Amino acid sequence: MSIFDDAVFNARTAVDNVSKKAGKVIDISKLRIAAADLKSELSQKYMILGRICYEEEVNGKDLKKSHDEIVEIIGELKSHLQSVNELIEAAKDNIKCENCGTYNPKNALFCNKCGEKLALPVSDIDSLSPDDVIDFTEDNFDDDDLL
Numbered sequence: 001m002s003i004f005d006d007a008v009f010n011a012r013t014a015v016d017n018v019s020k021k022a023g024k025v026i027d028i029s030k031l032r033i034a035a036a037d038l039k040s041e042l043s044q045k046y047m048i049l050g051r052i053c054y055e056e057e058v059n060g061k062d063l064k065k066s067h068d069e070i071v072e073i074i075g076e077l078k079s080h081l082q083s084v085n086e087l088i089e090a091a092k093d094n095i096k097c098e099n100c101g102t103y104n105p106k107n108a109l110f111c112n113k114c115g116e117k118l119a120l121p122v123s124d125i126d127s128l129s130p131d132d133v134i135d136f137t138e139d140n141f142d143d144d145d146l147l
């Protein structure tokens with residue numbers, strides 16, 4: 001198994017873990033954590049893809065299989081991130097019931113599920129944009145992961 005196969009395998013596992021996490025959560029803070037995890041995974045995958053392209057272009061290696069798979073993984077991560085961001089958008093204008101945790105429409109006075117009187121809407125939550133995805137910081141780059 002080559003280094004790139006390892007990287008692709010790890011990436012695949014990360015996609016599964018993050019999507020499982022995102023599928024279960026309803027709490028907005030957990031959604032934000034899931035979105036942050038997805039963004040960080042995406043950054044790493046873009047770097048792996050960049051390295052694969054470099055090896056193909058400059059060193060003439062045949063890495064088409066790894067290349068195609070990492071592109072597919074990036075697509076999956078982006079689609080998960082979009083779903084999570086949509087859930088965050090849907091949740092942030094809504095009122096969370098302090099009693100049962102259900103999100104209710106922002107004009108609701110009582111919880112749809114348990115009937116508890118509702119507090120003011122959650123409105124101080126930063127929006128997350130898919131445009132923030134690429135974050136090439138020094139900390140993320142580690143040559144040892146690749147070669």
Ligand SMILES: [Zn+2]
Nearest residue numbers: 097100111114
């Ligand atoms: Zn409730």
